[in-house]
Amino acid sequence: MQGLPNSVLPHFYNLGNFKTRFLALLERNAVANTSLQYRQMTLFAPTNQAFQRYNGEMDDSLVLFHISNLATTLTNLDYSISSELDGNPPLWVTRRRDTMHDDIYVNNAKVDISRSYQATNRNGKMQVLHVVDQVLQPLLPLSQSSGGSPVYNPNAYQFLEHSDEFNIGPHRLRSFRQKVNQLQKKEVFNADGRHTFFIPVDEGFKPTTRSDLIDAKVVDGHVIPHHVLFTQATPDTKEFKSLAFSDNVKVIISFTTSMNGKEEITFVNSNTVAGDAKHSRGVVLADIVRANIPVKNGVVHLIQRPLMVVDTTIVDFLKEKEDGPLCKFYEVIMDLGEHNQFLNELIQAKDITLFAPSNEAWNEISVQNVIRNHQKLQEILNLHLVRERLPLDAIIHNNMNQIYQAPTALPRRYLYFNVINYQNNMTLTVEGGGVNATVTQTNIAATNGFVHIIDRVLGIPYTTVYEKMKTDPMLKNRVQTHREEICIPFLITFSRACETKQILERHMIRAGRSYTVSDLKLLANETHPFVLPTSRDPLRLRVKESDKNYYVEWNGRWIHVFRPDVECTNGIIHVIDEPFVLESDIRATGGADKSRLAYNICFLFISFIFARIFEY
Template structure:
């Protein structure tokens, strides 16, 4: 026998076979209506009812038991061709069997198998909410995790226009559009509703004019992925200030667009052995991804222009690509160099080295502007393989002086910060430029090759893995090799040997003294 459940006050309970009463989230009794589902509110969903009858799926909605039904209203069939895309499998995708789910009481993180969950097509359903000013809108989303030629993979979001209608065999939610049906472009999704989950993003795009280049690309492109900031993300004061500059706004928008389809599983696959980077529509700018697996719950973060954002909704499907909703606007810095160093998963080793002799503390200073060449973790691990003793010595308290000296060579503190483009103008391949680092003058040359930047230091060309990570008080350039001299290696190595020799001498003296006492 199938188990039947309902969610009320965030607690899951078994429904008794002869249950008559349910309780809503406020504890008020709701009498289950003894009516046939398909004839309730018939004037609201004529189009869907016709498809149900045409495909002989009426029994799905009259089935005994306790189920959750999602019924799209006629408004959702305004594209006249949409009705043609609804087949028997799509209708099954509007039913969650054996669960009675009320919107406010059902956890957002819970996913439920729909009736459309078979060997070929697998559709799961969940609830989500989105803030639009002071108002909170509840959506239902279908996620086709396995599709076929007729049923595209990805998420479809639908407003719940009337929720929690109790019926004899469960509960009904009237929704704004059909689930599972992917028939709109990326730009159609953005502008679909005035109070939609990305309505603020669409308003910002339109601030550039009705026929601006970014809008045209979203409309005409065939394979794109848009990392779209939520409505809340645009309310940040720093964002409001910077988007008034139209040239800067164009750059920021292009930073959110990737000219290929990037569903979540593709990002995870590409990120397995190395940090995945995807080129954006802004020349020479990339997005960098990090996948965090905590108790089998995956969290995807994306960084662009120095801003790290969390993807709050993945894989919204469109006919020309995917949309991922993120919680921050990329390219508008909100952290200091110190805060960025502390939170960036790629820069852990340099940050920990900077704890020696409080080197990191200055990086919170807003009175100066910093340009910091930061070796990424991978660079330090390569250094460790070549020079294990020197690497280990850098982390020892006794060698904090040497560690601080090495880091000072990477840091420039002046009244301005330098992008890689700035440095390239000042220091090309033939003429080095001298920067006043915290330790001694830093002589650099800069070149560009195959859309990548390289800095020449001490006769070695070093790849700039992530240029121009913007912060509120400076810029970080993530590099693939630390600025470490042979003399640094000898100094740390010899100091380590000296300490070992000194310890050996003390041990020998103690041993000899003990023997004398014995005699």
């Protein structure tokens, strides 16, 4: 750090963006001016851009929440530091480890580490300046109205008890306060230390029967002990144990953010990973309606509805909030009319799983063009619905020894799952109708099933055959694509014994149209084969359907079509269990055994493709 005499004040004039809002407040406040002249201090100075985004109260006392009477460098910042505002409320410090360095936050404001500065005033007192990207917003009491004394620097329970006396906008907290007192859980919010508290607002207690579902364990599920978590300072999806984490019930909490247009909305998720008869497993998602309220023993977030309480259907969840994480999906459903088939099934079904595209997923131009066709839209919606409960652990279990496929509400169409575990970070992808989507939020629980939020709309392909085989998890580990030909890495090992290019050409149908498996079945049934042109020799196929699966007959053997109708922008891929390989295709060298080579190739070819391609 640099050093200048006469306090840190001259440094403001060297930083052009400080010459207005914050400096003006600083100069008008007598306490702040006295501190600058005679005392050591730490000053957290918001930028002008921070003030442009700030919509809270603006008076001279706001400066005091940005000042501490100790000179503290970044290295010496502890988990909290007292401010000079009435009651000396703490400023909470978070060190968030990034890949390259540690970021430092004061409450919800990020410190610009490169611009920290220290100096000595004329009385030899050290002073430190830290630049932050947000205005630090204190919890302020409303004007004194009933003769009582204002509450300064409350803890979480004092805030809850006197919430009507604080400036928290239109929100009221009486329903949750009543439950806390009724269940004798006052000590949970009174506890000393560093904690994070989630308090549902009164509007979240509709229907009124919801209040009956809140017991002592649910109240505990609204508290994260020993962590002060401000939204910007906390990584998305990072999980923290709640106070409701015991032998029988285990609840973890995390934050997620979602874009609704240009607005960023932050949600809190309570995930009951182990439940009991009273507490259902799964995720409850609640919008944070007012975030980052600092209190004496941590931070409070006001949320739109109680956590842990599963009392709504999937349709209720979709329409619960006009700007919710799936509001656009609900709009698309309603565009089909209130009595459409898809909506009726969502309402009436008892055991379903919905893979719901996020708000951002509907902004794709290709998606916008397709959803105007109501018949096509009905098919697309059905592709997102599975008629059974599929929580994440069931998908993982079913996917352990094979690629798991789940039938959808669209006849003969399946969803295919892939679980990627990299450095203990698990990612679930789902493929349907040629589209591979990532599951961004799992296990949202409803009374009639589960919702998983995905980042793309299924059934509207956006990649070519070339791109699909490079990126699809089921294909990319087996297929490496070149413009001249398709090469299978494991086949290269046998390149001297196998006419690789000729075999691959046999799997590529070149015609003036694309063929779904149902199209092929009409043309090539069990008794009448159909000849399809390829780059090598004509492909004679018969097609049959058995137990909701398709099979193609080639050269006297029936081959299972494991994954039919993977649609692409320039063709269709069908994944089959065996390749179209003849014994004469194998040119054994030396003492190699032809049959053994053929067996090895077929074994490694567990899921190959036969594809129709317009062009590369």
